Amino acid sequence: MPSPAPVTLDPAAFDPANVPEATRAFDRNLRAQCAKDTTKWWHIGAPEYRRLRKTGGTSRPAPTYLDSATSFTVPSREAGRTIPCRLLRPQNGKPVRGVFMHIHGGGFVLSDEMAQDQRLQDTADEHGLVCVSVGYRLAPENPFPAGPEDCYDAAEWLILHAQDKYGPPLRFIGGESAGAHLSLVTALHLLQHADPRFADFRLAGLVLHYGCFTFNLAPSARHMDTHQPNLLLTLEDIHHFRDAFLGPDWTQETLVRPDVSPLYADLEALRGRLPAALFTCGTMDCLIDDTLFMSARWVAAGGEAVVEIVPGAQHAYSTVPAHVEGSGAARGLAAFDKFVGERI
Numbered sequence: 001m002p003s004p005a006p007v008t009l010d011p012a013a014f015d016p017a018n019v020p021e022a023t024r025a026f027d028r029n030l031r032a033q034c035a036k037d038t039t040k041w042w043h044i045g046a047p048e049y050r051r052l053r054k055t056g057g058t059s060r061p062a063p064t065y066l067d068s069a070t071s072f073t074v075p076s077r078e079a080g081r082t083i084p085c086r087l088l089r090p091q092n093g094k095p096v097r098g099v100f101m102h103i104h105g106g107g108f109v110l111s112d113e114m115a116q117d118q119r120l121q122d123t124a125d126e127h128g129l130v131c132v133s134v135g136y137r138l139a140p141e142n143p144f145p146a147g148p149e150d151c152y153d154a155a156e157w158l159i160l161h162a163q164d165k166y167g168p169p170l171r172f173i174g175g176e177s178a179g180a181h182l183s184l185v186t187a188l189h190l191l192q193h194a195d196p197r198f199a200d201f202r203l204a205g206l207v208l209h210y211g212c213f214t215f216n217l218a219p220s221a222r223h224m225d226t227h228q229p230n231l232l233l234t235l236e237d238i239h240h241f242r243d244a245f246l247g248p249d250w251t252q253e254t255l256v257r258p259d260v261s262p263l264y265a266d267l268e269a270l271r272g273r274l275p276a277a278l279f280t281c282g283t284m285d286c287l288i289d290d291t292l293f294m295s296a297r298w299v300a301a302g303g304e305a306v307v308e309i310v311p312g313a314q315h316a317y318s319t320v321p322a323h324v325e326g327s328g329a330a331r332g333l334a335a336f337d338k339f340v341g342e343r344i
Helices: 023-035 045-056 117-127 146-166 179-190 219-227 235-246 288-300 329-343
Strands: 070-075 082-088 098-103 129-134 170-176 205-209 278-280 305-311
Touching: 070 146, 082 117, 082 146, 098 117, 098 146, 117 129, 117 179, 117 329, 129 146, 129 219, 146 170, 146 179, 170 179, 170 329, 179 205, 205 329, 219 235, 219 288, 278 288, 278 329, 288 305
Parallel strands: 098 129, 098 170, 170 205, 205 278, 278 305
Antiparallel strands: 070 082, 082 129
């Protein structure tokens, strides 16, 4: 079997001079909106900031909840506790061809499993997927390893029960930002599992939008603010999210643990078993190097990596409605549709 082709990147995609005018206009409007919203979650506490997000009290619009979505729970490894999830099925009569486990972003601190009903409903309708979004425990109330363990438990439950519940098996795991991180560490957890039911299970693909793959800070995270301040994720944000997620007692050794920073995982030990992975990121995202480094390591270990770089796009670009010109969301969605469509 031939090895996957190496990732080829176009240097022009990273040149600020080549950012489309529509993207520049979107960026200007976004900066104006963000300038009005100077409150950070660590100023008022995570619970209050989550409440504001849900009610539209921040620069981001409040989430829209769909009647087609249903809430349910899956078992936790802890007796007496369950993990909340959100289920969306195709509403257009399309036959179900697989299950997509979605893990939301929000820096391990914000958002929940209900925040992306519309995008997941669109995914369900377009591809014939049952979408299950996982409401993992959030920091700082529940620091590492609480959030990852909930994702591990949800993935194991889906591997064992998806076909009985929904028809087809679990096919994809994916998410945005912190959700991309959790998707990757969940996949690695399964591949290294002592139970062959999980270690031998083969996903069709991972969807990793602008993930944080090292808490040891790649160069773009360390230096991006010196060129042009990021809007939706700054170096200060990263520090606060990191401290909340890892808790007060983290050390330098913590930052290079593979289950904390998957960039340091021993991928060579998994050669021949890595699922195909879609990586997307905007060039104005301070996590761009996380995507570049992680995708390169994936290919070096024999995995297939599809990398979509979106010129001028900010962090969280894919959460903007695809019709919004200049956001980059349409480009990321097209890459997602192609990746999933070819592997479903």
